[in-house]
Amino acid sequence: MFPAAEAYDIDIAVDESAVDALLAVEPADIDPPTELTFARNVFVPLTTACRYTCSYCTYYDVPGEATLMSPEAIRDVVQTGVAAGCTEALFTFGDKPDDRYTAIHDQLDEWGYDSIIDYLYAACEIALDEGLLPHSNPGDITQSEFRRLREVNSSMGVMLETTADVDAHSGGRRKTPGQRLNTIRAAGREGVPFTTGLLVGIGETWRDRAESLLAIRELHERFDHVQEVIVQNVVPNERSDFEQPSVETMRRAVAMARAALPEEISVQVPPNLSPTGALIDCGVDDLGGVSPITDDYINPDYAWPALDELQSIADDAGLPLYERLPVYDRYLPADCRRRPVAAADEPAAHGSWLSPAVRSAITASTDAARRYRAVAARERQPVSQS
Numbered sequence: 001m002f003p004a005a006e007a008y009d010i011d012i013a014v015d016e017s018a019v020d021a022l023l024a025v026e027p028a029d030i031d032p033p034t035e036l037t038f039a040r041n042v043f044v045p046l047t048t049a050c051r052y053t054c055s056y057c058t059y060y061d062v063p064g065e066a067t068l069m070s071p072e073a074i075r076d077v078v079q080t081g082v083a084a085g086c087t088e089a090l091f092t093f094g095d096k097p098d099d100r101y102t103a104i105h106d107q108l109d110e111w112g113y114d115s116i117i118d119y120l121y122a123a124c125e126i127a128l129d130e131g132l133l134p135h136s137n138p139g140d141i142t143q144s145e146f147r148r149l150r151e152v153n154s155s156m157g158v159m160l161e162t163t164a165d166v167d168a169h170s171g172g173r174r175k176t177p178g179q180r181l182n183t184i185r186a187a188g189r190e191g192v193p194f195t196t197g198l199l200v201g202i203g204e205t206w207r208d209r210a211e212s213l214l215a216i217r218e219l220h221e222r223f224d225h226v227q228e229v230i231v232q233n234v235v236p237n238e239r240s241d242f243e244q245p246s247v248e249t250m251r252r253a254v255a256m257a258r259a260a261l262p263e264e265i266s267v268q269v270p271p272n273l274s275p276t277g278a279l280i281d282c283g284v285d286d287l288g289g290v291s292p293i294t295d296d297y298i299n300p301d302y303a304w305p306a307l308d309e310l311q312s313i314a315d316d317a318g319l320p321l322y323e324r325l326p327v328y329d330r331y332l333p334a335d336c337r338r339r340p341v342a343a344a345d346e347p348a349a350h351g352s353w354l355s356p357a358v359r360s361a362i363t364a365s366t367d368a369a370r371r372y373r374a375v376a377a378r379e380r381q382p383v384s385q386s
């Protein structure tokens with residue numbers, strides 16, 4: 001069913017009647033949310049190198065132009081984030097950036113790192129050390145790479161985008177749906193609280209959208225690891241001539257996501273890219289990671305709204321707005337959770353969802369840990385700066 005899935009031994013089969021049921025979902029079928037949440041983050045674009053060339057993407061730079069942040073630059077950004085009261089360091093980079101970029105590979109080698117995964121590990125240690133919880137978006141990685149990176153990440157993510165084989169994933173090296181599903185499954189097997197999502201408007205059909213959501217649901221049902229699903233519209237930019245999907249399309253896509261996914265998974269739209277106010281009643285309950293200080297390097301033409309704009313979105317929708325951590329409440333150590341989880345509903349993975357290092361960062365007697373716990377307990381006003 002999913003193109004290229006065979007190469008990754010993806011054992012997912014979605015039920016056609018479930019697809020048909022989702023295709024019939026309308027926004028009016030969905031109960032509106034009761035609250036909105038967001039995480040306060042700093043964006044750390046580790047490198048702009050990527051082995052792929054997706055046709056809608058302005059993030060990657062070609063070999064010779066791609067940049068790699070130094071450890072000092074990473075520490076500077078993280079410290080700025082701590083000073084602004086953030087809780088999350090959002091690490092992004094292209095897929096296997098040291099694969100075809102010899103300059104990036106050589107630079108890493110000169111700094112003493114075997115690979116970008118090694119370097120990301122060190123960058124996450126910097127964030128934990130300075131007082132932010134890492135959330136990494138490392139592209140397609142293996143189960144053993146997740147095993148290593150979970151030691152220093154509170155959560156991680158990879159966009160599925162779509163299970164369809166679309167021309168937007170162009171070029172000689174292209175990401176494939178099977179590979180993405182394999183990545184999401186590998187994260188589940190390693191017990192990593194995970195973010196994934198759909199990219200709407202890159203050539204996929206409504207049936208593809210329904211299948212994509214059901215594939216995510218199936219993987220979550222196996223591993224309990226998906227904490228949020230982003231429903232993101234493609235946006236015009238200098239590399240892409242994809243049209244931005246209409247508000248009606250996004251309302252239906254969000255409603256479909258809300259109907260497809262279990263209640264514990266948040267449905268998120270990015271407020272700098274989406275007509276957010278028009279989508280909330282379709283089931284949006286999270287506005288994602290929002291940065292008070294750094295740009296959205298993935299979509300540089302689309303500035304993040306200020307935190308008080310988020311408050312206005314919530315006020316207009318008549319909903320309370322709460323700050324959250326990059327790792328959702330149910331994955332926190334039991335004594336840090338806002339809501340107790342019944343033993344029968346406890347997400348099962350490896351005894352603990354958080355590694356000793358991340359758990360210790362949250363439970364310690366440090367200013368950072370107190371900040372994390374205050375956010376987890378919703379004791380901090382969303383628009384205050386610390």
Ligand code: SF4
Binds near residue numbers: 093139175
């Ligand atoms: S969308 Fe991601 S995988 Fe595709 S080119 Fe951009 S950074 Fe690389």
